[in-house]
Amino acid sequence: MRAVIQRLVQLVVVLLLVTAFTALLLDLVPGDVTNSLAPVSTPAQRQELRHELKLDRPFLTRYADWVNGVAHGDLGCYYGTSGYTSAKTCPDKVADRVKDALPVSLTLMFYAQLLALVIAIPLGVATAYRAGSLFDKGVNTLAFGLLAIPNFVLGLVLAYYVGVKLNWVDPTGYVDFGQDPVAHFQQLALPVISLAVGQVAVYMRLLRSDMIATLQEDFVTMARAKGLSPARILWRHALRPSSLTLLTVAGLNVGALIGGAVVIENIFVIHGMGFLIADAIVRRQYVALQSYVAILALGYVAVNFLVDILYAVLDPRIRHARAVA
Amino acid sequence: MPEPLPETADVPSSRAVEAGVQTLTLETTPPIPVVVEKSATKKLGIVGWIAIIWIVTIVGSAIFASLLWIPRPDQKFLALAGDGPSLAHPFGLDSIGQDMLSRVVYGARASLLVSVASVLFGLVFGGILGLIAGYYRGRIDTLLSYTFNVFLAIPQLVLALALVAVFASDPAVTVGKRELWLVIAIGLVSIPIIGRITRAATLAWSQREFVLAARSMGAKNRRIIVRDVLPNVLPAMFSISLLGIAVVIVLEGGLSILGVGVPTSTPSWGNLIATGRNELTKIVGAAPQVIFAPSIVIFITVLSLNYLGDVVRARFDVRDSAL
Numbered sequence: 001m002r003a004v005i006q007r008l009v010q011l012v013v014v015l016l017l018v019t020a021f022t023a024l025l026l027d028l029v030p031g032d033v034t035n036s037l038a039p040v041s042t043p044a045q046r047q048e049l050r051h052e053l054k055l056d057r058p059f060l061t062r063y064a065d066w067v068n069g070v071a072h073g074d075l076g077c078y079y080g081t082s083g084y085t086s087a088k089t090c091p092d093k094v095a096d097r098v099k100d101a102l103p104v105s106l107t108l109m110f111y112a113q114l115l116a117l118v119i120a121i122p123l124g125v126a127t128a129y130r131a132g133s134l135f136d137k138g139v140n141t142l143a144f145g146l147l148a149i150p151n152f153v154l155g156l157v158l159a160y161y162v163g164v165k166l167n168w169v170d171p172t173g174y175v176d177f178g179q180d181p182v183a184h185f186q187q188l189a190l191p192v193i194s195l196a197v198g199q200v201a202v203y204m205r206l207l208r209s210d211m212i213a214t215l216q217e218d219f220v221t222m223a224r225a226k227g228l229s230p231a232r233i234l235w236r237h238a239l240r241p242s243s244l245t246l247l248t249v250a251g252l253n254v255g256a257l258i259g260g261a262v263v264i265e266n267i268f269v270i271h272g273m274g275f276l277i278a279d280a281i282v283r284r285q286y287v288a289l290q291s292y293v294a295i296l297a298l299g300y301v302a303v304n305f306l307v308d309i310l311y312a313v314l315d316p317r318i319r320h321a322r323a324v325a
Numbered sequence: 326m327p328e329p330l331p332e333t334a335d336v337p338s339s340r341a342v343e344a345g346v347q348t349l350t351l352e353t354t355p356p357i358p359v360v361v362e363k364s365a366t367k368k369l370g371i372v373g374w375i376a377i378i379w380i381v382t383i384v385g386s387a388i389f390a391s392l393l394w395i396p397r398p399d400q401k402f403l404a405l406a407g408d409g410p411s412l413a414h415p416f417g418l419d420s421i422g423q424d425m426l427s428r429v430v431y432g433a434r435a436s437l438l439v440s441v442a443s444v445l446f447g448l449v450f451g452g453i454l455g456l457i458a459g460y461y462r463g464r465i466d467t468l469l470s471y472t473f474n475v476f477l478a479i480p481q482l483v484l485a486l487a488l489v490a491v492f493a494s495d496p497a498v499t500v501g502k503r504e505l506w507l508v509i510a511i512g513l514v515s516i517p518i519i520g521r522i523t524r525a526a527t528l529a530w531s532q533r534e535f536v537l538a539a540r541s542m543g544a545k546n547r548r549i550i551v552r553d554v555l556p557n558v559l560p561a562m563f564s565i566s567l568l569g570i571a572v573v574i575v576l577e578g579g580l581s582i583l584g585v586g587v588p589t590s591t592p593s594w595g596n597l598i599a600t601g602r603n604e605l606t607k608i609v610g611a612a613p614q615v616i617f618a619p620s621i622v623i624f625i626t627v628l629s630l631n632y633l634g635d636v637v638r639a640r641f642d643v644r645d646s647a648l
Contacts, residue, residue, distance in 0.1 A: 017475045026491065148628035150575040152582055153598065153620040160605040160613060256480050263482070263579040267602075277483055278583055281490040289487070297478040 007308075011301050016067070018297040019290055023063045026286040037079060053079055066290060076287040094288045097276055098295065104174055105272035108265070109257040111192040113250060116199035123200075124207030124246075125234050131212050140208075143201035155194035155267045162190060172269035191268045195261060199253060203246055210242040217241075240314050247314065251307035255300030373636055376629035383626060387433035396424045398431040398592050407612040417614035420604055425618040428592045432619060435593035439507050440573035444566050446512025447519045452562055454516070455523025460531045460550050470524065473517035481514040482579055488513065489585040500591045507580070507587065511573055519565060526561040530554050560641035567634035571627040578623065594619045 037049065050056045054065070069076055075098060077090035123143075127136040163171025171190060175183040214220065215238055223233045262274035269275075273292060280289040369377075386393060396402075405414065406422035416425035458469040476484075488510035493503045530536070531554050539549050574594065580586040581595030582602065589596045601615030 014475050014478055018478055021475075022479075022487075025487065028491075144631065145628065148571070148624050148631055150578055150620075150623060150627070152579055153616075153623065156598070156602060156605060156616055157620070160616070164605060255478075258480075262480075262486065263582050266583060274483075278486065281487050282584070293479060293483070296480060296483070300478045300480075 007305050011298075011305065014301050015294060015297055019067070019294045020063060022290050022293045023066070023286075024059070026289065027059045066287065070291065070294065075291040078285050078288055094291050097288070098273075098291070101271055101273050101276050102295070104270060105258050105261065105265075105274065107177075108188065108191060108195070108261060108270065108272060109254060111188060112195035112199065112257065112261075113254060115192055115196040116203055117250065119196075120200045120203035121207060121239075121246075124204045124211060125239060127204070128208045128211030128215060128242075129230065129234055131208075139204070143204050146197050146201040149197065151194045151198055152263045152267060154197055155191065155264050158190045158194060159267065174268075174270045174272075191261075191264050191270060194264055194267075195257065202249065206249060207242060207246045210245050211238060214238045214242040243314060244311060247310060248307055251303045252300075255296070255303045258296055258299050369636060372632060376632045379625055379629045380633070383433055383622075384437065386430050387437055390427075390430050390434065393430065395427040395430060398428045399423060400427070409612070409614060416618040417612065419601070419615045420612055425597075425614055428597055429594070429618050429622050432592040432594045432597050433622075435504065435587045435591050436574055436577060436595065439504055439511070439577055439587065439593070440570045443508040443511035443573055444515065444569040446508060447515030447569065448562060448566055450512070451516040451519030452523050455520040456527050456550055456554065456558065458520070459524040459527025460546070460554060462528070466524070469520070473521050473524075476514075476517040481518075482576065484514050485510040485576065486580060486583060486585060489580060493585075498588075500588050503588055507577065511576060515569060515573075519562070519569070522565050523558060523562060526558045527554055530557045560637060564634050564637040564641060567630050567637065571630035571634070574623060574627060594623050598623075 041049070047056075054062060057065075066076060073095075075094040077094060078092035078097075123139055127139050130136050159171035162168050169186045169189060173187055175187050177184045211234075220233060220238055223237050228237075258273055261272065262278050264270075265272045265274040266278060273296065277289065277292050277296075279285075280292060401422040402414075402418060402424065403422045405411075405418050407420050408414070408418050410417045414424050414426065416429060418424055419428070454469055458466040485507075489503070489506050492510075493506035531549075536549055536553050539553050544552075577586050577593060578595035578598055581593065581599040584599070586595045586599065587593035589600055597619040598616055601619070604612055604615045
């Protein structure tokens with residue numbers, strides 16, 4: 001319990017640091033959002049707009065305002081020429097955009113991870129079991145090749161051949177599952193594959209090397225001596241203790257993918273978090289950007305936290321070591 | 326984006342340290358005979374040589390591009406616009422008749438310049454911080470490791486995107502200035518990654534007997550770091566830089582697609598793909614070579630760098646456990 005509280009405190013500190021850093025960075029920016037909001041205006045009008053948007057206040061006050069808002073569930077407002085006074089009168093709430101974009105990003109990330117793991121785990125187990133064989137070498141070489149394909153290259157090539165040339169699917173856009181399940185999967189197939197391919201290679205290689213090490217352990221010899229079938233040893237006894245590194249990296253990727261799919265979301269015109277972030281950066285919507293970064297960082301830290309707990313579930317040795325300590 | 330060194334990815338905090346120390350002490354006992362295929366990757370082998378030849382060719386042609394027998398990258402063969410590969414133009418031409426081979430060769434300049442410079446940037450700062458954290462341990466290590474972790478909680482692409490967009494997205498900005506900001510942005514986001522790897526290696530090496538010996542002879546900390554620890558940590562840093570250069574080449578491509586890579590007036594592999602992207606949406610008369618030429622070159626380069634990085638790492642591991 002103490003460890004949990006400690007981690008929670010840590011989580012809040014990390015979030016504050018990350019967002020403070022973002023805010024500070026954005027504060028250093030040369031140029032001014034009012035130029036793009038009201039291109040044709042007198043300096044006095046701009047000054048007034050800046051005042052309305054509360055941009056003329058000192059940095060710390062604005063940051064404190066933002067933190068206070070987030071703590072009360074108000075993610076802020078997109079700057080507009082009408083000015084922004086409070087969340088109630090805000091015409092373009094950050095929270096509304098997040099409500100639309102976050103499920104899209106989570107869906108994309110979930111499918112990509114699922115696909116990657118479903119392919120990588122059997123391959124990792126099989127190559128570890130047959131380490132050194134022709135099959136192992138073939139799969140490894142293939143994985144090595146896949147690692148070197150940038151996901152945007154894969155995305156563009158897939159969009160061109162499957163989307164434009166063969167005309168099987170519309171290469172852009174997103175359809176909600178509830179709206180039309182078939183179209184949902186059709187639309188997401190290409191971006192999910194583009195994101196998953198590189199991960200398959202990473203996961204497979206990680207699992208393989210951990211699994212090879214586990215197969216040297218005494219308890220595996222013991223299981224073999226008992227006469228258990230190789231399949232049972234591999235899947236029931238060896239997989240669990242071998243999956244820790246895989247779990248860690250997959251966890252980190254979950255956090256990274258929520259926002260890290262920026263390029264893929266851009267190519268396939270999927271309005272997820274990555275798309276929002278890129279848009280907010282280009283349009284200098286700093287309050288929005290700050291909230292997005294906070295959400296991503298929260299996701300990243302939270303997933304790490306979960307992975308840490310899962311460690312203990314997966315490996316009894318860690319669980320017991322903790323109980324003793 | 327793939328983690329540059331997945332094997333060393335975050336095993337949260339203190340456990341990683343314990344694990345590192347543990348393997349170190351275990352290594353003095355004879356290791357369990359593992360089905361290790363390291364002997365296969367230890368030697369450079371034919372693939373390694375091919376990789377080296379490819380990298381040398383790329384670097385050489387990037388440096389001496391203007392001496393090569395190829396058209397200027399902005400020379401237009403209007404009659405041949407959009408044509409596929411031919412003898413005179415082995416990579417074909419883009420939709421306004423520019424030779425793709427030439428554009429890819431000149432593009433290597435910007436891509437390699439940005440990636441090597443930003444990795445060097447990250448290596449210098451991340452390396453120094455990592456050495457300090459790993460060698461002195463204690464409070465300074467806690468502080469630095471914590472900072473690294475905080476920075477890693479921001480997706481690297483987003484951070485780099487924000488930095489470049491914020492400081493150099495103005496269309497009037499010069500190519501040189503944009504490249505400089507790319508280098509700074511990508512260099513900054515690579516500091517925590519390189520820093521953590523250097524720290525882990527330093528942590529293990531600075532507990533070896535020869536460090537103790539040097540200390541007992543009265544050597545100063547700085548001397549021990551530079552003379553005893555650094556040479557042993559360098560292979561790990563070299564390996565991560567090779568992988569890092571590959572990652573940055575891809576990262577620059579991603580940033581180009583988002584519109585904040587190297588400006589299109591100077592070809593880079595990334596912006597060639599980004600510009601060629603519009604070509605693919607054409608239903609009739611698309612010239613896919615504008616995407617494929619730079620993509621294939623990126624692929625082979627990344628593959629070569631990954632392979633060489635792995636070879637260096639394998640060698641370094643062998644040396645480590647042979648002691």
